[in-house]
Amino acid sequence: MIKFFLMVNKQGQTRLSRYYEHVEINKRTVLEAEVIKNCLSRSKDECSFVEYKDFKLVYRQYAALFIVVGIDQTENEMAVYELIHNFVEVLDKYFSRV
Amino acid sequence: MPAPIRLRELIRTIRTARTQAEEREMIQKECAAIRSSFREEDNTYRCRNVAKLLYMHMLGYPAHFGQLECLKLIASQKFTDKRIGYLGAMLLLDERQDVHLLMTNCIKNDLNHSTQYVQGLALCTLGCMGSSEMCRDLAGEVEKLLKTSNSYLRKKAALCAVHVIRKVPELMEMFLPATKNLLNEKNHGVLHTSVVLLTEMCERSPDMLAHFRKVSLVPQLVRILKNLIMSGYSPEHDVSGISDPFLQVRILRLLRILGRNDDDSSEAMNDILAQVATNTETSKNVGNAILYETVLTIMDIKSESGLRVLAINILGRFLLNNDKNIRYVALTSLLKTVQTDHNAVQRHRSTIVDCLKDLDVSIKRRAMELSFALVNGNNVRGMMKELLYFLDSCEPEFKADCASGIFLAAEKYAPSKRWHIDTIMRVLTTAGSYVRDDAVPNLIQLITNSVEMHAYTVQRLYKAILGDYSQQPLVQVASWCIGEYGDLLVSGQCEEEEPIQVTEDEVLDILESVLISNMSASVTRGYALTAIMKLSTRFTCTVNRIKKVVSIYGSSIDVELQQRAVEYNALFKKYDHMRPALLERMPVMEKVTTNGPADIVQTNGETETAVLETKPPPSGLQPANQANDLLDLLGESDITPVIPTAPTSKPACAGGELLDLLGDLNLTGSPVSAPAPQIAQPPFLLDGLTSQPLFNDIAAGIPSITAYNKNGLKIDFTFERSNTNPSVTVITIQASNSTELDMTDFVFQAAVPKTFQLQLLSPSSSVIPAFNSGTITQVIKVLNPQKQQLRMRIKLTYNHKGSAMQDLAEVNNFPPQSWQ
Numbered sequence: 023m024i025k026f027f028l029m030v031n032k033q034g035q036t037r038l039s040r041y042y043e044h045v046e047i048n049k050r051t052v053l054e055a056e057v058i059k060n061c062l063s064r065s066k067d068e069c070s071f072v073e074y075k076d077f078k079l080v081y082r083q084y085a086a087l088f089i090v091v092g093i094d095q096t097e098n099e100m101a102v103y104e105l106i107h108n109f110v111e112v113l114d115k116y117f118s119r120v
Numbered sequence: 121m122p123a124p125i126r127l128r129e130l131i132r133t134i135r136t137a138r139t140q141a142e143e144r145e146m147i148q149k150e151c152a153a154i155r156s157s158f159r160e161e162d163n164t165y166r167c168r169n170v171a172k173l174l175y176m177h178m179l180g181y182p183a184h185f186g187q188l189e190c191l192k193l194i195a196s197q198k199f200t201d202k203r204i205g206y207l208g209a210m211l212l213l214d215e216r217q218d219v220h221l222l223m224t225n226c227i228k229n230d231l232n233h234s235t236q237y238v239q240g241l242a243l244c245t246l247g248c249m250g251s252s253e254m255c256r257d258l259a260g261e262v263e264k265l266l267k268t269s270n271s272y273l274r275k276k277a278a279l280c281a282v283h284v285i286r287k288v289p290e291l292m293e294m295f296l297p298a299t300k301n302l303l304n305e306k307n308h309g310v311l312h313t314s315v316v317l318l319t320e321m322c323e324r325s326p327d328m329l330a331h332f333r334k335v336s337l338v339p340q341l342v343r344i345l346k347n348l349i350m351s352g353y354s355p356e357h358d359v360s361g362i363s364d365p366f367l368q369v370r371i372l373r374l375l376r377i378l379g380r381n382d383d384d385s386s387e388a389m390n391d392i393l394a395q396v397a398t399n400t401e402t403s404k405n406v407g408n409a410i411l412y413e414t415v416l417t418i419m420d421i422k423s424e425s426g427l428r429v430l431a432i433n434i435l436g437r438f439l440l441n442n443d444k445n446i447r448y449v450a451l452t453s454l455l456k457t458v459q460t461d462h463n464a465v466q467r468h469r470s471t472i473v474d475c476l477k478d479l480d481v482s483i484k485r486r487a488m489e490l491s492f493a494l495v496n497g498n499n500v501r502g503m504m505k506e507l508l509y510f511l512d513s514c515e516p517e518f519k520a521d522c523a524s525g526i527f528l529a530a531e532k533y534a535p536s537k538r539w540h541i542d543t544i545m546r547v548l549t550t551a552g553s554y555v556r557d558d559a560v561p562n563l564i565q566l567i568t569n570s571v572e573m574h575a576y577t578v579q580r581l582y583k584a585i586l587g588d589y590s591q592q593p594l595v596q597v598a599s600w601c602i603g604e605y606g607d608l609l610v611s612g613q614c615e616e617e618e619p620i621q622v623t624e625d626e627v628l629d630i631l632e633s634v635l636i637s638n639m640s641a642s643v644t645r646g647y648a649l650t651a652i653m654k655l656s657t658r659f660t661c662t663v664n665r666i667k668k669v670v671s672i673y674g675s676s677i678d679v680e681l682q683q684r685a686v687e688y689n690a691l692f693k694k695y696d697h698m699r700p701a702l703l704e705r706m707p708v709m710e711k712v713t714t715n716g717p718a719d720i721v722q723t724n725g726e727t728e729t730a731v732l733e734t735k736p737p738p739s740g741l742q743p744a745n746q747a748n749d750l751l752d753l754l755g756e757s758d759i760t761p762v763i764p765t766a767p768t769s770k771p772a773c774a775g776g777e778l779l780d781l782l783g784d785l786n787l788t789g790s791p792v793s794a795p796a797p798q799i800a801q802p803p804f805l806l807d808g809l810t811s812q813p814l815f816n817d818i819a820a821g822i823p824s825i826t827a828y829n830k831n832g833l834k835i836d837f838t839f840e841r842s843n844t845n846p847s848v849t850v851i852t853i854q855a856s857n858s859t860e861l862d863m864t865d866f867v868f869q870a871a872v873p874k875t876f877q878l879q880l881l882s883p884s885s886s887v888i889p890a891f892n893s894g895t896i897t898q899v900i901k902v903l904n905p906q907k908q909q910l911r912m913r914i915k916l917t918y919n920h921k922g923s924a925m926q927d928l929a930e931v932n933n934f935p936p937q938s939w940q
Contacts, residue, residue, distance in 0.1 A: 036179060036180070038178070039178050044214055044216070047177075047182060048180075050180060051180040065479075067444065067479055067480065068444060068479070068480040068481065068482070069444035069445045069447070069448040069480055069482055069483060070444075071445065071448055071482060072482065098369055098373075098409060098412060098413050098416075099445075099449060100405060100408060100409035100412050100445065100446075100449060101365070101409045101413065103405065103409070103445065104359065104365060104366070104405060104406050104409055105366065108359065108366075
């Protein structure tokens with residue numbers, strides 16, 4: 023199950039956040055900061071799946087924007103990876119010049 | 121009041137803020153404007169304001185005052201209002217707020233709206249944040265929509281149904297009839313959501329699962345999957361050349377659930393799985409995603425072996441791929457399958473070991489776990505070499521896990537004791553400070569077990585800490601060993617290695633520097649001090665030096681050290697005659713799961729226990745001998761004379777009723793507590809009873825019996841039972857001697873069937889004088905919770921007329937009152 027979907031820029035500012043499970047509002051900012059810290063610290067050669075607390079993060083970088091999806095153990099990580107890309111392509115088609 | 125700014129303006133303004141404080145200021149200003157606008161009940165701009173509020177909420181600022189406004193928007197007739205209103209409801213409201221119930225009516229009306237988009241909005245919102253009450257009320261509407269022909273609505277209704285089922289599982293049956301036709305759709309959206317709905321139903325209820333298996337869902341799914349693979353290019357669903365991979369993955373997952381533990385379903389899907397596995401393009405990530413899901417499915421269902429081999433080969437291919445993601449995924453799956461298909465995974469062992477050297481942290485962790493799972497008797501040497509090399513170079517977060525893993529593997533598969541000890545030494549020296557605390561006692565126990573390696577071990581440990589004594593676990597183990605086997609160290613004998621010449625002073629030097637050093641933890645210092653103390657019996661010429669060291673620490677600031685030093689000092693002064701016995705060599709420790717040894721005689725030397733008690737030398741050495749006797753009595757026990765504090769229990773053979781003292785004995789669990797009777801044990805088992813077998817409320821007189829009468833030796837049993845604790849019987853035995861010569865070294869031993877528990881207390885003496893002029897009394901306590909018939913086998917050994925006598929007997933004539 024997808025727990026959350028984030029779009030965060032390199033400076034740590036949240037551009038989009040959607041939580042599919044209730045998370046307290048103050049915990050959200052903390053979560054986002056930690057997640058982005060995790061993703062930023064990884065180099066380009068490392069794989070896109072990170073284990074964070076009790077779920078996994080799948081992230082993908084597009085220029086200065088990170089798209090991070092938090093999933094639990096039942097999901098296929100690679101399918102989610104493709105989903106992120108699909109999402110970006112849809113946005114691109116819809117809004118052009120994303 | 122000027123028109124409120126548009127959302128885009130707001131976003132632009134906020135982006136220009138350079139610091140967090142600036143941003144907060146802007147947002148607060150805007151919030152105030154919005155709040156006053158809400159108060160004015162302005163209908164035209166309400167949706168704009170709520171949109172801005174939602175944006176600010178997303179950035180992390182509180183926005184609860186907008187909840188009611190969302191409700192007003194939902195109630196409005198304009199689509200733009202409804203849209204924002206529902207979005208706001210999804211983001212701001214959930215079942216924790218009371219106002220959400222006000223929405224129910226609105227949603228109900230909108231579910232029946234003429235415009236499908238409004239219906240869609242309502243379904244979406246309900247599926248996102250509907251509480252159980254709302255779901256119960258509206259489930260009927262959702263089910264109706266699930267049956268419409270409008271595919272836009274159908275797919276949304278399916279997802280909403282998933283949420284309803286999650287919230288209110290009892291409503292699952294309501295949706296069952298609608299699912300019959302779901303898979304006949306052409307529209308992929310509907311197919312996808314239907315598969316999700318079916319998956320949810322099958323996961324939640326085994327009845328549903330059985331139902332779907334019967335309704336031959338599997339052939340339908342297989343057909344759909346086949347169409348997806350075989351059909352040509354379809355621009356709508358194409359992702360990098362593969363047609364709707366998301367749907368394929370979903371179907372594969374549902375197949376997995378259906379096929380688990382079910383032969384028929386698994387058979388039906390064998391072909392399609394093989395087809396997917398072979399036909400999917402692997403050049404792009406998409407194809408690999410599908411293959412991954414396929415592999416997971418194959419491993420989970422009851423597939424034939426050919427298919428399993430195919431799956432593992434796919435994983436092997438993944439491992440060789442350059443893409444990190446794929447390698448990670450492969451390692452994860454291999455970890456799951458290594459339990460079941462061990463041999464197949466072994467084939468890829470070398471690749472896995474290579475992954476240990478990868479740069480990526482996630483991959484390294486997976487590779488490490490997998491390597492530990494693959495170690496077996498054949499490859500242990502090679503694997504250990506790799507793992508030790510990995511331990512050298514890996515990140516600190518891995519070292520603890522790696523060290524523990526290596527210890528476990530070494531214990532299970534060590535080809536020789538020397539190799540085992542070498543490996544342990546290597547781990548201690550490379551990752552010494554990361555070793556877990558519980559590893560130290562385990563190691564010590566291991567070292568004591570390998571008796572012939574003591575000299576070698578202590579020599580290597582000594583050399584290791586000579587150079588560097590900062591790694592605490594290493595120093596602890598080393599000090600313990602030096603304390604125990606210091607004599608071997610200075611005597612310069614060592615078969616395995618070139619013996620080094622060490623003098624007693626040098627050994628004491630190193631232990632003292634450990635004591636003094638700032639790097640040593642308090643626990644380590646305790647170890648060192650105790651080691652020095654033990655050496656006082658093993659070394660000959662440096663006893664004075666040891667005395668001096670010990671007395672210095674009598675005034676140490678560290679309470680732990682001070683206590684030890686004071687007690688050791690006392691040992692030197694007042695109990696010097698006992699010192700050799702107390703500081704004797706430790707016996708081989710029995711591997712008990714909870715704790716180390718509990719040899720009462722030598723708790724002195726047991727450094728794991730915090731507080732030291734100087735026990736007066738009990739009949740400690742004697743019981744050890746008697747322990748050996750009874751253990752011999754009880755058959756082939758390779759259990760060493762350890763005296764646990766566990767309740768006493770006499771084991772019985774697998775046969776059951778009659779105890780065969782000389783036959784095979786199934787000594788279960790902790791070591792036999794037979795020696796226990798000879799030492800005054802706390803009556804753990806028979807609480808509240810003192811060693812005097814007198815009850816305050818004795819049951820009416822139970823007749824005593826003569827248990828044994830042969831060769832002039834007579835043994836009588838007298839019974840006592842308590843009214844308050846009827847499962848306990850106290851037997852007092854009296855042994856008398858009617859011959860004309862004394863019987864000396866008399867030992868009475870007893871064993872009872874498995875359902876009983878026995879406790880033997882100390883005898884009054886070991887000499888039975890002749891001519892019935894005196895008796896030996898001994899107390900036996902028997903716990904008989906199941907009130908079964910008492911039976912006992914006894915063994916008597918004594919010296920008579922200059923020769924050693926031994927006899928076995930069975931006592932069957934217990935009076936019924938003693939056990940009923």
